[in-house]
Amino acid sequence: MLKDVTLGQFFPGTSFLHRVDPRTKVLLSLCYIVALFCVKSALGMLLCALTLVSFHAASRIPLRTVANGIKPILFILIFTFFINLFWTRGETLLLSWKFIRIYREGVVNALMMAVRILLLVTGSSIFLTYTTSPIMLTDALEQLLSPLKKIKVPVHDFSMMMTIALRFIPTLIEETDRIMDAQRARGASFSTGGLIKRAKALIPILIPLFVCAFKRADDLAVAMECRCYRGGEGRTRMTVLRFSFADYLLMLSGAALIAAVILLNRVPLGISL
Amino acid sequence: MVKIQLENVCYTYGPGTPFAKTALKSVNLSIEAGRITGIIGHTGSGKSTLVRMFNGLLAPDSGRVLLDGADINADKKALSSVRCRVGLVMQYPEYQLFDETVEKDIAFGPRNMGLPPEEIAARVREAAGFTGLGEEILSKSPFDLSGGQKRRVAIAGILAMKPEVLVLDEPAAGLDPKGRREILGGLLRYRDTTGAAVVIVSHNMEDMASYADRIVVLRKAEIAFEGAPAEVFARRRELEENGLDVPDAVRIADKLRERGVPVPEEICTVEEEAVYLSRLLALQK
Numbered sequence: 001m002l003k004d005v006t007l008g009q010f011f012p013g014t015s016f017l018h019r020v021d022p023r024t025k026v027l028l029s030l031c032y033i034v035a036l037f038c039v040k041s042a043l044g045m046l047l048c049a050l051t052l053v054s055f056h057a058a059s060r061i062p063l064r065t066v067a068n069g070i071k072p073i074l075f076i077l078i079f080t081f082f083i084n085l086f087w088t089r090g091e092t093l094l095l096s097w098k099f100i101r102i103y104r105e106g107v108v109n110a111l112m113m114a115v116r117i118l119l120l121v122t123g124s125s126i127f128l129t130y131t132t133s134p135i136m137l138t139d140a141l142e143q144l145l146s147p148l149k150k151i152k153v154p155v156h157d158f159s160m161m162m163t164i165a166l167r168f169i170p171t172l173i174e175e176t177d178r179i180m181d182a183q184r185a186r187g188a189s190f191s192t193g194g195l196i197k198r199a200k201a202l203i204p205i206l207i208p209l210f211v212c213a214f215k216r217a218d219d220l221a222v223a224m225e226c227r228c229y230r231g232g233e234g235r236t237r238m239t240v241l242r243f244s245f246a247d248y249l250l251m252l253s254g255a256a257l258i259a260a261v262i263l264l265n266r267v268p269l270g271i272s273l
Numbered sequence: 274m275v276k277i278q279l280e281n282v283c284y285t286y287g288p289g290t291p292f293a294k295t296a297l298k299s300v301n302l303s304i305e306a307g308r309i310t311g312i313i314g315h316t317g318s319g320k321s322t323l324v325r326m327f328n329g330l331l332a333p334d335s336g337r338v339l340l341d342g343a344d345i346n347a348d349k350k351a352l353s354s355v356r357c358r359v360g361l362v363m364q365y366p367e368y369q370l371f372d373e374t375v376e377k378d379i380a381f382g383p384r385n386m387g388l389p390p391e392e393i394a395a396r397v398r399e400a401a402g403f404t405g406l407g408e409e410i411l412s413k414s415p416f417d418l419s420g421g422q423k424r425r426v427a428i429a430g431i432l433a434m435k436p437e438v439l440v441l442d443e444p445a446a447g448l449d450p451k452g453r454r455e456i457l458g459g460l461l462r463y464r465d466t467t468g469a470a471v472v473i474v475s476h477n478m479e480d481m482a483s484y485a486d487r488i489v490v491l492r493k494a495e496i497a498f499e500g501a502p503a504e505v506f507a508r509r510r511e512l513e514e515n516g517l518d519v520p521d522a523v524r525i526a527d528k529l530r531e532r533g534v535p536v537p538e539e540i541c542t543v544e545e546e547a548v549y550l551s552r553l554l555a556l557q558k
Contacts, residue, residue: 064289179368181330182363182366182368184382185362186369186385187356187434189385208370208371
Protein backbone atom coordinates (compact mmCIF):
# COMPACT_ATOMS: atom_id res chain seq x y z
CA MET A 1 0.00 0.00 0.00
CA LEU A 2 0.96 3.61 -0.47
CA LYS A 3 0.94 4.13 3.28
CA ASP A 4 4.22 2.30 3.72
CA VAL A 5 6.44 5.21 2.66
CA THR A 6 8.81 5.89 5.59
CA LEU A 7 11.35 8.37 4.23
CA GLY A 8 10.45 11.90 5.26
CA GLN A 9 7.96 10.73 7.85
CA PHE A 10 7.52 12.45 11.19
CA PHE A 11 7.74 10.30 14.32
CA PRO A 12 5.94 11.96 17.20
CA GLY A 13 7.92 11.93 20.44
CA THR A 14 9.10 13.97 23.40
CA SER A 15 12.85 13.41 23.21
CA PHE A 16 15.39 16.18 23.58
CA LEU A 17 15.71 16.58 19.83
CA HIS A 18 11.94 16.70 19.40
CA ARG A 19 11.72 19.64 21.80
CA VAL A 20 14.52 21.74 20.35
CA ASP A 21 13.41 24.90 18.53
CA PRO A 22 12.79 23.93 14.87
CA ARG A 23 14.82 26.93 13.67
CA THR A 24 17.81 25.60 15.58
CA LYS A 25 17.32 22.24 13.95
CA VAL A 26 17.21 23.80 10.49
CA LEU A 27 20.41 25.77 11.16
CA LEU A 28 22.07 22.80 12.80
CA SER A 29 21.34 20.54 9.85
CA LEU A 30 22.67 23.24 7.51
CA CYS A 31 25.91 23.30 9.52
CA TYR A 32 26.02 19.52 9.46
CA ILE A 33 25.57 19.43 5.67
CA VAL A 34 28.25 22.09 5.13
CA ALA A 35 30.59 20.15 7.40
CA LEU A 36 29.94 16.96 5.46
CA PHE A 37 30.91 18.63 2.22
CA CYS A 38 34.05 20.17 3.70
CA VAL A 39 35.33 16.85 5.01
CA LYS A 40 38.48 15.67 3.34
CA SER A 41 39.89 13.40 6.03
CA ALA A 42 38.75 10.14 7.53
CA LEU A 43 39.05 11.69 10.97
CA GLY A 44 36.67 14.49 9.99
CA MET A 45 34.22 11.94 8.64
CA LEU A 46 34.46 10.05 11.90
CA LEU A 47 33.65 13.25 13.77
CA CYS A 48 30.55 13.78 11.61
CA ALA A 49 29.48 10.19 12.17
CA LEU A 50 29.95 10.57 15.92
CA THR A 51 27.84 13.74 15.85
CA LEU A 52 25.11 11.83 14.05
CA VAL A 53 25.23 8.91 16.48
CA SER A 54 24.99 11.18 19.51
CA PHE A 55 22.06 13.12 18.05
CA HIS A 56 20.39 9.87 17.09
CA ALA A 57 20.66 8.82 20.72
CA ALA A 58 19.08 12.14 21.73
CA SER A 59 16.21 11.60 19.30
CA ARG A 60 15.07 8.17 20.59
CA ILE A 61 14.09 7.17 17.04
CA PRO A 62 14.24 3.36 16.72
CA LEU A 63 17.36 2.28 14.81
CA ARG A 64 15.18 0.10 12.61
CA THR A 65 13.20 3.10 11.37
CA VAL A 66 16.40 4.88 10.43
CA ALA A 67 17.65 1.76 8.67
CA ASN A 68 14.38 1.49 6.74
CA GLY A 69 14.85 5.09 5.61
CA ILE A 70 18.11 4.08 3.92
CA LYS A 71 16.44 1.51 1.67
CA PRO A 72 15.19 3.97 -0.98
CA ILE A 73 18.69 5.46 -1.44
CA LEU A 74 20.50 2.14 -1.42
CA PHE A 75 20.70 2.10 -5.21
CA ILE A 76 22.19 5.60 -5.43
CA LEU A 77 24.62 4.66 -2.70
CA ILE A 78 25.92 1.58 -4.48
CA PHE A 79 25.92 3.35 -7.84
CA THR A 80 28.07 6.26 -6.64
CA PHE A 81 30.36 3.87 -4.85
CA PHE A 82 31.19 1.94 -8.00
CA ILE A 83 31.35 4.99 -10.25
CA ASN A 84 33.94 6.50 -7.92
CA LEU A 85 35.73 3.21 -7.56
CA PHE A 86 36.23 2.65 -11.28
CA TRP A 87 36.57 6.18 -12.59
CA THR A 88 39.01 7.75 -10.16
CA ARG A 89 42.53 7.87 -11.56
CA GLY A 90 45.42 8.06 -9.13
CA GLU A 91 49.01 7.05 -8.60
CA THR A 92 48.94 3.76 -6.75
CA LEU A 93 47.45 1.03 -8.90
CA LEU A 94 45.85 -1.67 -6.77
CA LEU A 95 44.19 -3.86 -9.35
CA SER A 96 44.23 -4.07 -13.08
CA TRP A 97 42.08 -6.58 -14.92
CA LYS A 98 41.18 -6.16 -18.60
CA PHE A 99 39.86 -2.58 -18.84
CA ILE A 100 39.21 -2.21 -15.10
CA ARG A 101 41.78 -0.30 -13.12
CA ILE A 102 41.32 0.35 -9.45
CA TYR A 103 43.57 2.85 -7.73
CA ARG A 104 44.06 3.37 -4.03
CA GLU A 105 42.68 6.89 -4.40
CA GLY A 106 39.59 5.42 -6.03
CA VAL A 107 38.86 3.17 -3.08
CA VAL A 108 39.27 6.03 -0.63
CA ASN A 109 37.16 8.34 -2.78
CA ALA A 110 34.39 5.79 -3.22
CA LEU A 111 34.26 5.01 0.48
CA MET A 112 34.22 8.69 1.43
CA MET A 113 31.45 9.45 -1.05
CA ALA A 114 29.27 6.55 0.05
CA VAL A 115 29.67 7.38 3.73
CA ARG A 116 29.03 11.04 2.96
CA ILE A 117 25.71 10.32 1.23
CA LEU A 118 24.71 7.89 3.95
CA LEU A 119 25.43 10.42 6.69
CA LEU A 120 23.72 13.17 4.72
CA VAL A 121 20.44 11.34 4.29
CA THR A 122 20.20 9.76 7.73
CA GLY A 123 21.45 12.95 9.37
CA SER A 124 19.00 15.30 7.75
CA SER A 125 16.11 12.93 8.47
CA ILE A 126 17.07 12.64 12.13
CA PHE A 127 17.65 16.38 12.54
CA LEU A 128 14.59 17.43 10.62
CA THR A 129 11.89 15.16 9.28
CA TYR A 130 11.78 12.42 11.92
CA THR A 131 11.82 14.79 14.88
CA THR A 132 10.08 17.90 13.57
CA SER A 133 6.42 17.98 12.61
CA PRO A 134 5.86 19.43 9.11
CA ILE A 135 3.96 22.35 10.61
CA MET A 136 6.86 23.25 12.90
CA LEU A 137 9.25 22.92 9.99
CA THR A 138 7.41 25.35 7.73
CA ASP A 139 6.97 27.67 10.71
CA ALA A 140 10.70 27.66 11.24
CA LEU A 141 11.42 28.24 7.55
CA GLU A 142 8.99 31.13 7.45
CA GLN A 143 10.71 32.84 10.36
CA LEU A 144 14.21 32.14 9.15
CA LEU A 145 13.35 33.52 5.71
CA SER A 146 11.34 36.48 7.02
CA PRO A 147 14.15 38.98 6.25
CA LEU A 148 13.31 38.32 2.59
CA LYS A 149 9.94 40.04 3.15
CA LYS A 150 11.89 43.29 2.93
CA ILE A 151 12.47 42.64 -0.77
CA LYS A 152 8.81 41.69 -1.34
CA VAL A 153 9.20 37.91 -1.34
CA PRO A 154 5.82 36.47 -0.20
CA VAL A 155 7.39 34.29 2.48
CA HIS A 156 4.20 33.82 4.48
CA ASP A 157 2.18 32.75 1.48
CA PHE A 158 4.81 30.26 0.44
CA SER A 159 5.00 28.76 3.88
CA MET A 160 1.20 28.56 4.13
CA MET A 161 1.12 26.79 0.77
CA MET A 162 3.78 24.39 1.95
CA THR A 163 1.95 23.74 5.23
CA ILE A 164 -1.29 22.99 3.41
CA ALA A 165 0.41 20.79 0.84
CA LEU A 166 2.19 18.79 3.54
CA ARG A 167 -0.97 18.54 5.58
CA PHE A 168 -2.92 17.07 2.68
CA ILE A 169 -0.41 14.51 1.45
CA PRO A 170 -1.59 11.80 3.88
CA THR A 171 -5.22 12.72 3.21
CA LEU A 172 -4.75 12.36 -0.53
CA ILE A 173 -2.90 9.06 -0.09
CA GLU A 174 -5.78 7.76 2.00
CA GLU A 175 -8.25 9.04 -0.57
CA THR A 176 -6.35 7.31 -3.38
CA ASP A 177 -6.36 4.04 -1.46
CA ARG A 178 -10.09 4.34 -0.92
CA ILE A 179 -10.90 5.14 -4.53
CA MET A 180 -8.66 2.30 -5.71
CA ASP A 181 -10.50 -0.08 -3.39
CA ALA A 182 -13.85 1.19 -4.66
CA GLN A 183 -12.89 0.69 -8.31
CA ARG A 184 -11.34 -2.69 -7.55
CA ALA A 185 -14.66 -3.66 -6.04
CA ARG A 186 -16.18 -2.87 -9.44
CA GLY A 187 -13.82 -5.30 -11.12
CA ALA A 188 -11.15 -2.82 -12.19
CA SER A 189 -7.60 -4.10 -12.33
CA PHE A 190 -4.52 -1.88 -12.16
CA SER A 191 -1.75 -4.36 -12.58
CA THR A 192 -2.62 -6.35 -15.69
CA GLY A 193 -2.32 -5.62 -19.40
CA GLY A 194 0.08 -3.53 -21.44
CA LEU A 195 1.22 0.02 -20.85
CA ILE A 196 -1.74 1.67 -22.59
CA LYS A 197 -4.27 -0.49 -20.80
CA ARG A 198 -2.65 0.30 -17.48
CA ALA A 199 -2.58 4.02 -18.22
CA LYS A 200 -6.27 3.86 -19.12
CA ALA A 201 -6.99 2.00 -15.88
CA LEU A 202 -5.78 5.10 -14.02
CA ILE A 203 -8.62 7.28 -15.34
CA PRO A 204 -11.21 5.90 -12.89
CA ILE A 205 -8.80 6.79 -10.07
CA LEU A 206 -7.52 10.16 -11.24
CA ILE A 207 -10.85 11.78 -12.09
CA PRO A 208 -12.49 11.13 -8.70
CA LEU A 209 -9.22 12.08 -7.00
CA PHE A 210 -9.07 15.45 -8.77
CA VAL A 211 -12.75 16.11 -8.14
CA CYS A 212 -12.17 15.43 -4.44
CA ALA A 213 -9.02 17.55 -4.29
CA PHE A 214 -10.73 20.56 -5.89
CA LYS A 215 -13.72 20.19 -3.61
CA ARG A 216 -11.43 19.98 -0.60
CA ALA A 217 -9.48 23.05 -1.70
CA ASP A 218 -12.72 24.94 -2.12
CA ASP A 219 -14.00 23.90 1.30
CA LEU A 220 -10.69 24.80 2.90
CA ALA A 221 -10.67 28.25 1.29
CA VAL A 222 -14.19 28.92 2.57
CA ALA A 223 -13.31 27.62 6.04
CA MET A 224 -10.24 29.88 6.15
CA GLU A 225 -12.21 32.92 5.03
CA CYS A 226 -14.88 32.17 7.63
CA ARG A 227 -12.14 32.50 10.23
CA CYS A 228 -11.08 35.82 8.71
CA TYR A 229 -7.83 34.65 7.16
CA ARG A 230 -6.35 37.54 5.20
CA GLY A 231 -2.77 36.45 4.64
CA GLY A 232 0.23 37.09 6.85
CA GLU A 233 -0.25 40.82 7.46
CA GLY A 234 -0.63 41.48 11.18
CA ARG A 235 -1.18 37.82 12.00
CA THR A 236 -0.04 36.70 15.45
CA ARG A 237 1.07 33.20 16.37
CA MET A 238 -0.22 30.71 18.86
CA THR A 239 3.20 29.32 19.67
CA VAL A 240 5.88 31.98 19.62
CA LEU A 241 9.29 30.45 19.05
CA ARG A 242 11.98 31.61 21.47
CA PHE A 243 15.62 30.59 21.47
CA SER A 244 16.78 29.21 24.79
CA PHE A 245 20.29 28.77 26.13
CA ALA A 246 20.39 25.20 24.78
CA ASP A 247 19.55 26.49 21.30
CA TYR A 248 22.49 28.88 21.26
CA LEU A 249 24.70 26.10 22.56
CA LEU A 250 23.53 23.78 19.77
CA MET A 251 24.11 26.40 17.09
CA LEU A 252 27.56 27.02 18.52
CA SER A 253 28.29 23.31 18.38
CA GLY A 254 27.19 23.32 14.73
CA ALA A 255 29.73 26.05 13.94
CA ALA A 256 32.31 24.18 16.00
CA LEU A 257 31.70 21.06 13.93
CA ILE A 258 32.49 22.92 10.68
CA ALA A 259 35.62 24.44 12.23
CA ALA A 260 36.79 21.09 13.58
CA VAL A 261 36.27 19.40 10.23
CA ILE A 262 38.27 22.08 8.39
CA LEU A 263 41.06 21.83 10.96
CA LEU A 264 41.13 18.05 10.71
CA ASN A 265 41.54 18.36 6.94
CA ARG A 266 45.00 19.79 7.62
CA VAL A 267 46.12 16.98 9.88
CA PRO A 268 48.22 14.59 7.85
CA LEU A 269 47.10 11.13 8.85
CA GLY A 270 48.14 9.04 5.91
CA ILE A 271 44.69 8.48 4.47
CA SER A 272 43.69 12.09 3.85
CA LEU A 273 43.15 13.05 0.23
CA MET B 274 -27.99 -21.30 3.01
CA VAL B 275 -24.60 -19.99 4.14
CA LYS B 276 -23.06 -17.82 1.43
CA ILE B 277 -20.00 -16.38 3.12
CA GLN B 278 -18.27 -17.89 6.09
CA LEU B 279 -15.52 -16.18 8.10
CA GLU B 280 -13.36 -18.53 10.16
CA ASN B 281 -11.13 -17.09 12.88
CA VAL B 282 -10.34 -14.01 10.80
CA CYS B 283 -7.64 -11.77 12.30
CA TYR B 284 -6.24 -8.56 10.88
CA THR B 285 -3.74 -5.98 12.12
CA TYR B 286 -2.84 -2.71 10.42
CA GLY B 287 0.86 -1.83 10.27
CA PRO B 288 2.17 -4.88 12.18
CA GLY B 289 5.57 -4.35 13.79
CA THR B 290 5.38 -0.53 13.77
CA PRO B 291 4.55 1.85 16.60
CA PHE B 292 1.23 2.46 14.81
CA ALA B 293 0.12 -1.21 14.82
CA LYS B 294 -3.61 -1.55 15.38
CA THR B 295 -5.64 -4.73 15.66
CA ALA B 296 -8.76 -4.32 13.56
CA LEU B 297 -10.19 -7.85 13.75
CA LYS B 298 -9.56 -10.46 16.43
CA SER B 299 -10.57 -14.02 15.45
CA VAL B 300 -13.95 -13.19 13.97
CA ASN B 301 -16.34 -16.02 13.14
CA LEU B 302 -19.35 -15.07 11.11
CA SER B 303 -21.67 -16.55 8.50
CA ILE B 304 -23.71 -14.56 6.00
CA GLU B 305 -26.81 -16.27 4.64
CA ALA B 306 -28.32 -15.98 1.19
CA GLY B 307 -31.65 -14.19 0.89
CA ARG B 308 -31.29 -12.46 4.25
CA ILE B 309 -30.24 -9.01 5.33
CA THR B 310 -27.46 -9.01 7.90
CA GLY B 311 -26.87 -5.75 9.73
CA ILE B 312 -23.48 -4.92 11.23
CA ILE B 313 -23.35 -2.30 13.96
CA GLY B 314 -20.46 -1.11 16.07
CA HIS B 315 -18.82 1.98 17.46
CA THR B 316 -16.42 3.97 15.23
CA GLY B 317 -13.13 2.06 15.05
CA SER B 318 -14.68 -1.27 16.05
CA GLY B 319 -13.49 -2.89 12.82
CA LYS B 320 -16.59 -2.58 10.62
CA SER B 321 -14.87 -1.17 7.56
CA THR B 322 -12.07 -3.73 7.83
CA LEU B 323 -14.61 -6.55 8.11
CA VAL B 324 -16.42 -5.27 5.04
CA ARG B 325 -13.18 -5.35 3.02
CA MET B 326 -12.67 -9.00 3.98
CA PHE B 327 -15.84 -10.13 2.21
CA ASN B 328 -14.53 -9.43 -1.30
CA GLY B 329 -10.82 -9.89 -0.70
CA LEU B 330 -9.75 -6.23 -0.76
CA LEU B 331 -7.96 -7.17 2.44
CA ALA B 332 -6.71 -10.67 3.13
CA PRO B 333 -6.81 -11.89 6.73
CA ASP B 334 -3.48 -12.29 8.58
CA SER B 335 -4.81 -15.63 9.76
CA GLY B 336 -8.10 -17.43 9.32
CA ARG B 337 -10.17 -17.97 6.16
CA VAL B 338 -12.92 -16.27 4.20
CA LEU B 339 -15.09 -18.83 2.41
CA LEU B 340 -17.47 -18.01 -0.44
CA ASP B 341 -19.74 -21.00 -1.15
CA GLY B 342 -17.22 -23.09 0.77
CA ALA B 343 -14.13 -22.04 -1.23
CA ASP B 344 -11.35 -19.91 0.28
CA ILE B 345 -11.36 -16.67 -1.73
CA ASN B 346 -7.75 -15.84 -0.89
CA ALA B 347 -6.43 -19.22 -2.03
CA ASP B 348 -5.95 -18.02 -5.60
CA LYS B 349 -5.09 -14.32 -5.97
CA LYS B 350 -5.83 -14.44 -9.69
CA ALA B 351 -9.41 -15.50 -9.08
CA LEU B 352 -10.02 -12.49 -6.83
CA SER B 353 -11.45 -10.33 -9.60
CA SER B 354 -14.18 -12.91 -10.24
CA VAL B 355 -14.85 -13.02 -6.50
CA ARG B 356 -15.29 -9.24 -6.59
CA CYS B 357 -17.93 -9.60 -9.29
CA ARG B 358 -19.83 -12.08 -7.13
CA VAL B 359 -19.47 -10.08 -3.93
CA GLY B 360 -20.46 -6.50 -4.65
CA LEU B 361 -19.11 -3.92 -2.21
CA VAL B 362 -20.51 -0.40 -1.93
CA MET B 363 -18.09 1.65 0.12
CA GLN B 364 -18.85 4.54 2.40
CA TYR B 365 -19.73 7.73 0.49
CA PRO B 366 -19.61 5.88 -2.85
CA GLU B 367 -20.54 9.03 -4.78
CA TYR B 368 -16.84 9.95 -4.74
CA GLN B 369 -15.98 7.06 -7.04
CA LEU B 370 -17.98 8.31 -10.05
CA PHE B 371 -15.83 9.30 -12.99
CA ASP B 372 -17.40 8.65 -16.40
CA GLU B 373 -19.02 11.11 -18.83
CA THR B 374 -22.56 9.86 -18.38
CA VAL B 375 -24.46 8.07 -15.66
CA GLU B 376 -25.12 5.19 -18.05
CA LYS B 377 -21.41 4.67 -18.77
CA ASP B 378 -20.55 4.93 -15.12
CA ILE B 379 -23.06 2.27 -14.09
CA ALA B 380 -21.75 0.13 -16.96
CA PHE B 381 -18.16 0.26 -15.65
CA GLY B 382 -18.54 -2.87 -13.50
CA PRO B 383 -20.35 -5.02 -16.09
CA ARG B 384 -17.82 -3.86 -18.73
CA ASN B 385 -14.97 -5.06 -16.53
CA MET B 386 -16.76 -8.41 -16.36
CA GLY B 387 -16.53 -8.61 -20.16
CA LEU B 388 -20.28 -8.86 -20.82
CA PRO B 389 -21.77 -8.25 -24.32
CA PRO B 390 -23.12 -4.69 -24.97
CA GLU B 391 -26.83 -5.68 -25.05
CA GLU B 392 -26.50 -7.47 -21.73
CA ILE B 393 -24.72 -4.43 -20.25
CA ALA B 394 -27.44 -2.05 -21.44
CA ALA B 395 -30.15 -4.30 -19.98
CA ARG B 396 -28.34 -4.57 -16.66
CA VAL B 397 -27.80 -0.80 -16.44
CA ARG B 398 -31.56 -0.20 -16.90
CA GLU B 399 -32.42 -2.88 -14.35
CA ALA B 400 -29.97 -1.51 -11.78
CA ALA B 401 -31.22 2.04 -12.38
CA GLY B 402 -34.73 0.71 -11.75
CA PHE B 403 -33.78 -0.76 -8.37
CA THR B 404 -32.33 2.53 -7.20
CA GLY B 405 -35.13 4.65 -8.63
CA LEU B 406 -33.14 6.45 -11.34
CA GLY B 407 -35.23 7.54 -14.33
CA GLU B 408 -34.31 7.09 -17.99
CA GLU B 409 -33.72 10.86 -18.36
CA ILE B 410 -30.89 10.77 -15.81
CA LEU B 411 -28.90 8.07 -17.61
CA SER B 412 -27.59 10.45 -20.25
CA LYS B 413 -26.57 13.17 -17.78
CA SER B 414 -23.10 13.71 -16.37
CA PRO B 415 -22.79 12.21 -12.89
CA PHE B 416 -21.18 15.45 -11.71
CA ASP B 417 -24.36 17.42 -12.44
CA LEU B 418 -26.48 15.36 -10.06
CA SER B 419 -27.46 16.03 -6.46
CA GLY B 420 -25.74 14.15 -3.63
CA GLY B 421 -28.62 11.70 -3.21
CA GLN B 422 -28.76 10.94 -6.92
CA LYS B 423 -25.01 10.39 -7.06
CA ARG B 424 -25.36 7.87 -4.23
CA ARG B 425 -28.01 6.01 -6.23
CA VAL B 426 -25.80 5.97 -9.32
CA ALA B 427 -22.92 4.54 -7.30
CA ILE B 428 -25.10 1.83 -5.78
CA ALA B 429 -26.57 1.04 -9.20
CA GLY B 430 -22.97 0.63 -10.44
CA ILE B 431 -22.60 -2.32 -8.09
CA LEU B 432 -26.11 -3.74 -8.59
CA ALA B 433 -25.46 -3.86 -12.36
CA MET B 434 -22.82 -6.51 -11.66
CA LYS B 435 -25.62 -8.67 -10.18
CA PRO B 436 -23.61 -9.76 -7.16
CA GLU B 437 -24.73 -12.82 -5.20
CA VAL B 438 -23.65 -11.03 -2.05
CA LEU B 439 -24.22 -7.31 -1.70
CA VAL B 440 -22.22 -5.53 0.99
CA LEU B 441 -22.95 -1.89 1.77
CA ASP B 442 -21.05 0.38 4.16
CA GLU B 443 -23.46 3.07 5.43
CA PRO B 444 -25.53 3.15 2.22
CA ALA B 445 -27.95 5.78 3.51
CA ALA B 446 -25.64 8.02 5.58
CA GLY B 447 -26.29 11.70 5.10
CA LEU B 448 -29.52 11.29 3.11
CA ASP B 449 -32.95 12.70 3.95
CA PRO B 450 -35.59 10.26 5.31
CA LYS B 451 -37.28 9.86 1.92
CA GLY B 452 -33.95 9.11 0.22
CA ARG B 453 -33.08 6.58 2.92
CA ARG B 454 -36.37 4.75 2.55
CA GLU B 455 -36.10 4.64 -1.23
CA ILE B 456 -32.54 3.37 -1.27
CA LEU B 457 -33.09 0.75 1.44
CA GLY B 458 -36.39 -0.26 -0.19
CA GLY B 459 -34.53 -0.72 -3.48
CA LEU B 460 -32.04 -3.02 -1.75
CA LEU B 461 -34.92 -5.03 -0.33
CA ARG B 462 -36.37 -5.42 -3.84
CA TYR B 463 -32.98 -6.46 -5.19
CA ARG B 464 -32.75 -9.12 -2.48
CA ASP B 465 -36.27 -10.36 -3.24
CA THR B 466 -35.69 -10.61 -7.01
CA THR B 467 -32.24 -12.17 -6.94
CA GLY B 468 -32.18 -13.99 -3.59
CA ALA B 469 -28.81 -12.38 -2.84
CA ALA B 470 -27.31 -12.12 0.61
CA VAL B 471 -27.22 -8.50 1.75
CA VAL B 472 -24.91 -7.07 4.41
CA ILE B 473 -25.53 -3.53 5.63
CA VAL B 474 -23.22 -1.62 7.94
CA SER B 475 -25.01 1.26 9.59
CA HIS B 476 -25.16 3.55 12.58
CA ASN B 477 -28.85 4.08 12.12
CA MET B 478 -30.65 1.79 14.55
CA GLU B 479 -34.08 2.62 13.14
CA ASP B 480 -33.01 1.36 9.72
CA MET B 481 -31.49 -1.74 11.27
CA ALA B 482 -34.67 -2.49 13.21
CA SER B 483 -36.86 -2.19 10.11
CA TYR B 484 -34.67 -3.84 7.47
CA ALA B 485 -32.24 -6.33 9.03
CA ASP B 486 -33.13 -9.99 9.62
CA ARG B 487 -30.12 -10.43 11.85
CA ILE B 488 -27.80 -7.97 13.57
CA VAL B 489 -24.13 -8.49 14.42
CA VAL B 490 -22.63 -6.21 17.07
CA LEU B 491 -18.90 -5.50 16.82
CA ARG B 492 -16.91 -4.31 19.81
CA LYS B 493 -13.17 -3.60 19.80
CA ALA B 494 -12.33 -5.83 16.84
CA GLU B 495 -14.50 -8.70 18.07
CA ILE B 496 -18.08 -9.82 17.67
CA ALA B 497 -19.78 -8.91 20.93
CA PHE B 498 -23.07 -10.69 20.21
CA GLU B 499 -25.55 -11.29 17.40
CA GLY B 500 -29.17 -12.19 16.87
CA ALA B 501 -32.53 -11.03 15.55
CA PRO B 502 -33.13 -7.27 15.90
CA ALA B 503 -35.49 -7.71 18.86
CA GLU B 504 -32.96 -9.92 20.68
CA VAL B 505 -30.12 -7.50 20.07
CA PHE B 506 -32.07 -4.40 21.05
CA ALA B 507 -33.34 -6.11 24.20
CA ARG B 508 -29.75 -5.90 25.46
CA ARG B 509 -29.98 -2.15 25.66
CA ARG B 510 -27.53 -1.70 28.52
CA GLU B 511 -24.76 -3.64 26.74
CA LEU B 512 -25.32 -1.65 23.56
CA GLU B 513 -25.15 1.63 25.41
CA GLU B 514 -21.93 0.54 27.12
CA ASN B 515 -20.52 0.05 23.63
CA GLY B 516 -21.46 3.57 22.65
CA LEU B 517 -24.42 2.36 20.58
CA ASP B 518 -28.04 3.34 20.64
CA VAL B 519 -31.33 1.49 20.46
CA PRO B 520 -34.20 2.57 18.18
CA ASP B 521 -36.63 5.15 19.55
CA ALA B 522 -39.39 2.53 19.49
CA VAL B 523 -37.43 0.32 21.90
CA ARG B 524 -36.79 3.23 24.23
CA ILE B 525 -40.49 4.15 24.21
CA ALA B 526 -41.44 0.51 24.83
CA ASP B 527 -39.06 0.41 27.82
CA LYS B 528 -40.67 3.51 29.30
CA LEU B 529 -44.16 2.09 28.70
CA ARG B 530 -43.20 -1.16 30.41
CA GLU B 531 -41.91 0.81 33.40
CA ARG B 532 -45.39 2.31 33.70
CA GLY B 533 -47.08 -1.04 33.46
CA VAL B 534 -48.05 -1.22 29.79
CA PRO B 535 -47.21 -4.79 28.65
CA VAL B 536 -45.40 -4.04 25.37
CA PRO B 537 -43.84 -7.27 24.06
CA GLU B 538 -40.03 -7.40 23.72
CA GLU B 539 -40.16 -8.29 20.01
CA ILE B 540 -41.36 -4.84 19.08
CA CYS B 541 -38.55 -2.63 17.84
CA THR B 542 -39.95 -0.51 15.02
CA VAL B 543 -42.25 2.47 15.29
CA GLU B 544 -44.77 0.90 12.90
CA GLU B 545 -45.16 -2.31 14.92
CA GLU B 546 -45.43 -0.29 18.08
CA ALA B 547 -48.11 1.95 16.65
CA VAL B 548 -50.15 -1.05 15.52
CA TYR B 549 -49.79 -2.73 18.91
CA LEU B 550 -50.70 0.36 20.93
CA SER B 551 -53.70 1.26 18.80
CA ARG B 552 -55.01 -2.28 19.24
CA LEU B 553 -54.44 -2.01 22.98
CA LEU B 554 -56.32 1.29 23.13
CA ALA B 555 -59.20 -0.14 21.06
CA LEU B 556 -59.45 -3.08 23.50
CA GLN B 557 -59.57 -0.75 26.50
CA LYS B 558 -62.49 1.21 25.08
